[in-house]
């Protein structure tokens with residue numbers, strides 16, 4: 090661990106509850122969530138502005154749900170193309186995997202194209218809603234040290250001047266090359282791919298056909314992706330011996346683009362750059378008062394668009410836990426569940442992304458021949474086809490240990506999985522998405538019954554103090570007629586009949602849902618009280634739980 094230089098006497102000293110290194114999407118999301126919870130946050134970014142070149146191009150339904158949780162989804166959606174299919178083509182142009190899930194169990198389109206800097210900007214602008222959040226550019230985190238009470242951070246300012254930050258917690262959102270991860274000597278296990286890729290972004294899309302195509306050309310595999318705002322992305326594999334400088338020469342660019350466009354000279358280039366793909370994961374995500382998130386914790390090839398989305402999952406998982414610990418509502422052991430829950434799933438996404446890369450560009454040519462033959466056969470087996478179409482190969486996060494109470498066998502249980510987000514009808518007839526009723530809170534969602542029945546007054550007070558929302562879901566036809574109403578319980582109509590179906594499938598009637606929308610426990614009215622007590626133990630809730638104070642978002 091580094092020690093700060095005692096000779097440096099910084100002119101500016103900041104004191105905050107949470108310091109975030111890096112104003113990439115993960116740092117910005119975390120800052121928005123913590124800002125909304127009333128936490129004092131300082132984001133430090135070494136560059137003088139947000140990164141503005143194109144990077145990630147796929148945002149999934151879980152990430153949109155995360156944007157919704159910080160009140161920004163309406164500003165993000167205009168920068169997306171929903172229901173975006175990803176199609177793998179054989180060398181002869183036959184589509185052998187059409188990945189196009191058309192379900193919306195979490196409330197949003199499963200696959201969406203987007204342009205990362207535009208959505209990063211939305212998140213940055215979102216911070217202006219919170220006087221308790223500051224974002225300082227041209228501040229590079231150079232060194233830090235921590236003790237049992239605090240983290241001391243040394244920053245270098247725009248003219249080389251020094252500043253210090255005293256923070257209760259430091260979150261490293263400083264990207265793949267994270268200086269924080271390296272300083273802490275946390276191993277970054279995995280592989281770096283042997284091949285590079287050249288990414289070319291073009292304005293005024295000269296092709297303009299929808300969706301993303303991954304073309305398994307054995308001579309030079311490539312990707313062609315339609316993006317919002319008339320942008321086209323091409324990615325070509327760089328062959329052994331080729332260099333970035335060579336490939337960027339006009340003649341070579343023309344040769345590359347002639348593989349995909351009839352008139353390769355008539356293009357409006359935004360940017361081209363050569364990249365290496367890494368598949369690496371940090372051995373630990375928590376080192377005492379320092380937490381690693383996003384690319385600082387895991388990096389992966391782009392083929393499933395999961396680098397960005399995995400970072401969003403980290404932010405959603407960590408933010409509510411950090412807020413509870415900072416506010417003294419939970420002991421800091423709650424933060425151990427962040428690594429417990431997130432690391433395995435991030436690893437599964439890395440493995441999936443590597444596999445997709447091997448399908449697109451197999452290491453040996455004969456692997457490609459086998460792939461094309463097998464895929465031709467499998468395409469005729471409907472369950473296999475459905476498996477691809479519905480994206481069932483993408484492992485949905487299921488936490489087996491952590492801030493939850495697993496009952497029954499983990500494989501079958503919905504505990505540790507994200508709760509569905511259907512439309513619901515309020516008593517005034519308004520139809521909204523479920524999370525918009527809950528807000529940034531825990532929810533106890535009961536089918537038909539009164540969730541408070543069986544809970545003691547003190548237990549109700551304890552969970553209310555955490556900001557828990559108690560919900561009674563009824564068949565939609567019952568919602569407009571006041572009946573069986575209970576004080577302090579929100580009644581909702583099951584607009585799409587999805588909640589009834591969910592509870593019937595799970596053989597339960599009450600779900601305890603965490604602020605990140607993961608199911609923490611299942612119960613029936615007779616077991617809820619005991620279940621909530623056990624959950625309070627697992628989550629290290631303190632007895633001093635008082636209102637979590639969700640600040641009103643302007």
Ligand SMILES: Cc1cc2nc3c(=O)[nH]c(=O)nc-3n(C[C@H](O)[C@H](O)[C@H](O)COP(=O)(O)OP(=O)(O)OC[C@H]3O[C@@H](n4cnc5c(N)ncnc54)[C@H](O)[C@@H]3O)c2cc1C
Nearest residue numbers: 111113114115134135144145229230263264383384396397
């Ligand atoms: C060049 C590039 C292209 C990519 N292209 C794709 C793609 O095509 N498809 C895809 O799915 N994913 C892509 N990714 C991955 C995706 O962009 C990342 O997964 C995502 O940006 C991770 O977000 P993050 O917030 O964790 O880190 P980043 O977005 O990397 O943000 C980290 C931030 O921390 C700042 N920082 C670093 N060190 C310090 C320090 N010491 N002090 C202060 N600030 C610091 C950096 O300047 C940066 O702004 C790409 C990544 C990169 C780097």
Ligand SMILES: NC(=O)c1ccc[n+]([C@@H]2O[C@H](COP(=O)([O-])OP(=O)(O)OC[C@H]3O[C@@H](n4cnc5c(N)ncnc54)[C@H](O)[C@@H]3O)[C@@H](O)[C@H]2O)c1
Nearest residue numbers: 264265266277281286288364365366367388389390391396
């Ligand atoms: N569109 C694209 O094709 C594209 C473009 C850029 C990045 N990406 C993805 O995003 C990820 C992050 O991008 P980046 O530019 O920050 O990555 P990068 O190439 O700078 O590598 C990130 C970090 O990985 C670690 N690393 C690399 N080799 C290592 C080794 N041998 N041992 C231990 N650690 C090692 C280092 O900490 C390095 O700084 C990339 O790895 C890639 O998967 C994709």
Ligand SMILES: O=C(O)/C=C/c1cccc(O)c1O
Nearest residue numbers: 146147148312391392393394
């Ligand atoms: O969003 C996806 O699922 C795919 C993303 C993708 C595919 C190919 C190349 C990339 O750079 C991607 O981000």
